[in-house]
Amino acid sequence: MYLIPIPAFDDNYLWLLHDGKRALVVDPGDAGPVLRALSEHALQLESILVTHHHADHTGGVDALREATGAKVYGPATERIPQPYTHLNGGDTAHALGLDFQVIDVPGHTAGHIAYYTPHMNGKPLLFCGDTLFSGGCGRLFEGTPAQMLASLDKLAALPANTVVCCTHEYTLSNLRFAMAVEPGNADLVAYQAQCIRLREQNQPTLPTSMAQELLVNPFLRTRQATIMTAARHFDASARDDTTVFAAIRQWKNQFK
Ligand code: ZN
Ligand code: FE
Numbered sequence: 528m529y530l531i532p533i534p535a536f537d538d539n540y541l542w543l544l545h546d547g548k549r550a551l552v553v554d555p556g557d558a559g560p561v562l563r564a565l566s567e568h569a570l571q572l573e574s575i576l577v578t579h580h581h582a583d584h585t586g587g588v589d590a591l592r593e594a595t596g597a598k599v600y601g602p603a604t605e606r607i608p609q610p611y612t613h614l615n616g617g618d619t620a621h622a623l624g625l626d627f628q629v630i631d632v633p634g635h636t637a638g639h640i641a642y643y644t645p646h647m648n649g650k651p652l653l654f655c656g657d658t659l660f661s662g663g664c665g666r667l668f669e670g671t672p673a674q675m676l677a678s679l680d681k682l683a684a685l686p687a688n689t690v691v692c693c694t695h696e697y698t699l700s701n702l703r704f705a706m707a708v709e710p711g712n713a714d715l716v717a718y719q720a721q722c723i724r725l726r727e728q729n730q731p732t733l734p735t736s737m738a739q740e741l742l743v744n745p746f747l748r749t750r751q752a753t754i755m756t757a758a759r760h761f762d763a764s765a766r767d768d769t770t771v772f773a774a775i776r777q778w779k780n781q782f783k
Contacts, residue, residue: 578656634675
């Protein structure tokens with residue numbers, strides 16, 4: 528199997544997974560770059576997986592369905608271009624010979640889902656949409672800090688070697704913020720240097736791995752003493768898991 532991030536818009540990745548003949552795409556906000564990749568590799572698009580309703584994740588769904596006949600999967604409780612197979616947490620989507628477990632991850636949007644398969648080229652694979660980014664997490668447009676923290680906890684509990692496919696190249700700006708929160712984190716310093724080199728060569732910083740994120744991502748590390756202390760410097764009322772998480776999220780929203 529081959530896993531390819533197709534760049535779209537300013538900083539989106541439309542993830543294409545294929546076996547040399549058949550393909551699936553995740554969150555195709557734009558059909559054009561997907562159709563070009565399909566013809567370049569002579570692939571038949573079999574499935575479209577959608578994580579949430581935002582236009583930069585769904586804008587190409589109708590055109591791709593029409594051009595290829597691909598089957599569309601998406602969250603049951605959000606407005607996705609019809610017709611599609613409605614999925615809830617605990618469901619399984621069968622695509623490209625793989626079983627994708629559906630995980631409810633509300634927070635960025637109310638009905639956001641993620642897709643997880645335990646064996647792809649011998650490793651677990653996660654498509655997490657705008658819930659988890661490398662070094663960051665999605666903004667809370669429709670959910671509460673408690674919901675987002677619970678969603679991130681579910682993802683953080685996946686195996687450490689999980690290949691994590693995020694849908695935006697936000698890594699460098701996320702890591703600048705992470706360094707402000709946790710300047711003494713040596714893993715973070717090393718990872719930032721590695722990601723700067725990749726971007727200088729115009730390479731994606733993604734996919735990342737869950738092990739890497741657990742070492743550097745402040746939104747997965749809100750129970751670390753260093754992060755709790757930093758959160759209280761930003762907001763003295765931050766005390767428990769949820770209020771620390773909320774403070775870090777608010778700090779990031781304001782960070783320049
Ligand atoms: Zn979004
Ligand atoms: Fe997005």
